[in-house]
Amino acid sequence: MKRREFLRALSAGLAAAPVAAVMHPPVHEGWGPADVGMGGEGEKRVTKNWIWLGPDPDVSDDEYSRRFERLKRAGIDAILPEIFNNRQAFWGSEHLPVVAPVLERLIPLAHATDIEVHAWSHIMTCNVPDVMETHPEWYDVNRKGESARDKPAYVDYYRFMCPSRPGVQQFLQQRMRELAAIDGLDGIHLDYIRFPDVILAEALQPKYDLVQDSEFPEYDYCYCDVCRAGFKAAHGLDPLVDLKDPPANEAWFQYRCDLISRLVNEDLIPIGRAAGKQMTAAVFPNWRHVRQEWHKWELDAVLPMLYNGFYNEELAWVGEQCSQGIARMKDVGVSKDLYSGLFLGDVPAQKLNEAIDTSLKGGARGVSLFAFGGLTDGHVEVMQQRFG
């Protein structure tokens, strides 16, 4: 089918606001570099808006078509269906438990409305019973020696796998290959691509009756044999035995960040990209606490989850995080688009314009809404006035 270009001109007032100049990444069909305004005075600027959603096998094609038409009216250009929720797959996977091949069904329906489809997959978390049973050694181990498989932190689905394990790397590559082979799929969206939070976002700590004023051992990963041996080979020290204060050791922090970055850049991205899929990720503003140096990842775009309420912050913080993220990427010579992830629970319809304003002013090229279930008619109306 012929893909329409997703071009949106902002209002003159906003376009005149100073925005960071970002290079467009390798373009996908329908995206032309010549169309990209560089944010100069009075220039038009392209935006693209996204929404995360949970696929439902019981929803009919007709109902999905109606939903996508509503989203398109609201200026949504791309959907992110959650096709692996750390337990079950929603495409015809040959190595994971499958609920139903919903992804394959959604692609033509979304394309008929000129909406892109990006397969949203949890990555490091895995609660697949067969994997837990067969590969207990794949899971992260904390500084107390407890496996995330047996004693996950915070919530029972926090079973993160270790990026050092070749078996884990191959398991995830297999998923990328399956997704990359799906006809018409526009992109692959990586989530939970990190270690467990060593320190939770401020507003979440009271929910777990926690005051995390330092990195406690039960939340600090990964101290499995392979990670320890890898660090020792590189630095001559066993992080568990030889470091007096492991959280204070910058080399050990960096080592773990590099494990995730290597997995993303070398194992996962190339598979999707070779098949022409856009590669994106949902990432954290408090990246140090999850060892997630996403500014170094060679993605097409990042979607930081700027859920201000989780951090006890106002909406202005969202824009600050956009510009800081863009600056961090620029510092390491990586150039990719950033879309501001908004938590609709913290952004009611009457605040949505302010959230969009601060995001675009901070250099975001659009917003990504979390999630479809929280999208009210009020939100749709605001989006429609602005982008539709």
Ligand SMILES: [Zn+2]
């Ligand atoms: Zn490990």
